[in-house]
Every structure is written in C-alpha cells, then in structure tokens.
Amino acid sequence: MESILKSDSLYFSYHSNPIINGVDFAIKKGEICSIIGPNGAGKTTFLNLLSGMLIPNAGDVFYKNKKITKVQPNKRRELGISRSFQITNIFMQHTVYENIRYAVQGVNKQKYQLFKSIDSMTDISVQTEKLLEICHLTSVKDEKCSDLAYAEQRLVEIALSLAGNTEVLLLDEPTAGLSMEESRYIADFIKQLSRDLQLSIVFIEHDMDIVFDISNRISVLYYGELLLTDTPEHVKENKQVQEIYLGEELA
Numbered sequence: 001m002e003s004i005l006k007s008d009s010l011y012f013s014y015h016s017n018p019i020i021n022g023v024d025f026a027i028k029k030g031e032i033c034s035i036i037g038p039n040g041a042g043k044t045t046f047l048n049l050l051s052g053m054l055i056p057n058a059g060d061v062f063y064k065n066k067k068i069t070k071v072q073p074n075k076r077r078e079l080g081i082s083r084s085f086q087i088t089n090i091f092m093q094h095t096v097y098e099n100i101r102y103a104v105q106g107v108n109k110q111k112y113q114l115f116k117s118i119d120s121m122t123d124i125s126v127q128t129e130k131l132l133e134i135c136h137l138t139s140v141k142d143e144k145c146s147d148l149a150y151a152e153q154r155l156v157e158i159a160l161s162l163a164g165n166t167e168v169l170l171l172d173e174p175t176a177g178l179s180m181e182e183s184r185y186i187a188d189f190i191k192q193l194s195r196d197l198q199l200s201i202v203f204i205e206h207d208m209d210i211v212f213d214i215s216n217r218i219s220v221l222y223y224g225e226l227l228l229t230d231t232p233e234h235v236k237e238n239k240q241v242q243e244i245y246l247g248e249e250l251a
C-alpha cells in the first residue's frame with residue numbers, strides 16, 4: 001500500500017544548528033506510527049514540519065503524492081492533515097457540544113457561505129452529534145469543558161481536530177499530564193479511532209508501554225536523525241535503541 005503522508009530527506013535547522021537531519025518517513029492509511037526518542041531529539045519539530053507550522057530548509061513533504069512542503073497549516077487541515085493542540089483550543093467556559101459545533105462550523109464555513117440555509121444547519125448538527133459519539137463525549141455534551149476530567153478534555157481536543165475530513169492526525173504527547181489509568185484510556189481510544197475511521201496517526205509518546213502496544217510501526221529519532229523505523233517487536237530488540245533507552249524498561 002502506498003503512503004498517505006511522507007517526508008523525503010527533510011532538513012530543518014535553527015540558526016544553522018541542524019534539528020531535523022535528512023529524515024525519510026512514511027505513514028500508510030490506517031496506520032499508527034509512533035515517533036520516539038530522547039528529550040530534544042526533534043520529535044515536536046518533525047511534527048511541526050508535517051503540519052506546516054514549520055517549513056523545512058531542504059527536503060519535501062508529500063500528501064497523497066502531492067508536494068505540500070510549503071503549504072500553510074490551515075490549508076493542510078483542509079486537505080485532511082490535522083494536528084491536535086492541547087487545551088488552548090478549547091473554550092473552557094463553553095459546553096462540550098458548543099466547542100465541537102464551533103469546530104464543525106469552522107470547517108464548513110467555505111462550503112456553506114455563512115450557513116444561511118436550514119439544510120446546512122441540520123448538517124452541522126448531525127456532524128456535531130456524530131463527532132461527539134465517535135469521541136465518547138455524548139454523555140457529557142452539555143457539561144462545561146472546565147468541569148471535565150483531564151482525560152475528557154483530551155477527547156475534546158482530539159474531537160476538535162477531527163472536525164472536517166481528517167485523514168491524518170498528528171498527536172504530540174496526548175497523554176502528558178494524565179494518570180496511568182487515564183493514559184491507558186486515551187491510548188485505547190486512539191487505537192479504536194485509527195481502526196474504525198481508517199485514520200493514519202503520527203503519535204509522539206514517552207510511555208513505552210503505550211507506544212509498543214498501539215503502534216503498527218515505530219520510528220526512532222535520535223538528535224535529528226531517524227535511526228530506524230520498524231515493527232514494535234524489532235524496535236524493542238534493537239541494540240542501539242536499547243542503549244539509548246538504557247535504564248528505561250523496554251521489555
């Protein structure tokens with residue numbers, strides 16, 4: 001199967017200090033690909049290059065075989081590449097339903113030109129309800145986001161990034177700050193999401209148990225370079241990876 005999103009010899013530097021150094025990466029439809037590596041390895045920077053928040057100094061990003069290297073984030077979003085942001089995107093004093101509806105309205109804006117017709121309003125309500133259901137948020141839809149548990153807020157963030165025709169979801173440590181139990185719940189949800197919607201998910205995560213459990217493939221980034229991309233089993237067995245994570249449980 002062909003890749004849906006890929007990078008080709010991607011290079012990015014801050015003040016001529018290479019942060020991403022010739023990274024070739026590819027994810028297929030419906031796959032969960034995790035990116036692991038020590039603090040400062042360049043994981044977030046790499047995700048920013050995929051989402052369009054940063055433009056590389058050299059190399060290219062392709063989506064469905066089209067070059068999108070310099071395409072802006074909002075345009076990539078329209079194409080189907082969405083990045084989940086943390087908390088900042090949520091209107092905390094508004095309900096879960098309102099938050100999701102704003103996002104759905106946002107992505108439908110161009111389509112409906114100020115949503116004048118009754119049909120368009122119905123359509124937006126239907127899409128909002130569907131997204132609530134997909135993200136297990138129907139039972140809390142009338143609650144204020146500030147009253148939700150952290151894990152539920154993460155679900156809202158993910159729901160917001162799924163509004164529209166998202167095909168690739170970029171997640172940067174979605175379980176950060178959550179308890180072990182909540183992290184497990186979010187990880188299971190991500191796995192289910194990928195399976196049910198055939199979503200491709202690029203996933204950055206520090207918890208190795210979660211990474212090995214939910215990934216189809218894992219890429220190891222080490223100071224800007226991709227050491228290897230392989231199945232969880234092979235990555236776990238790799239000597240170099242074990243050295244990098246010496247002291248951390250890989251088995």
Ligand SMILES: Nc1ncnc2c1ncn2[C@@H]1O[C@H](COP(=O)(O)OP(=O)(O)OP(=O)(O)O)[C@@H](O)[C@H]1O
Nearest residue numbers: 014015019037038039040041042043044045046221
């Ligand atoms: N705006 C910036 N200006 C200069 N250097 C930066 C900037 N942002 C990040 N860096 C540097 O780029 C490198 C990679 O940072 P990045 O945040 O991508 O790493 P990371 O793998 O996501 O780390 P973490 O696991 O801590 O989240 C680091 O050395 C960091 O100091």
Ligand SMILES: [Mg+2]
Nearest residue numbers: 043044045172
């Ligand atoms: Mg990071």
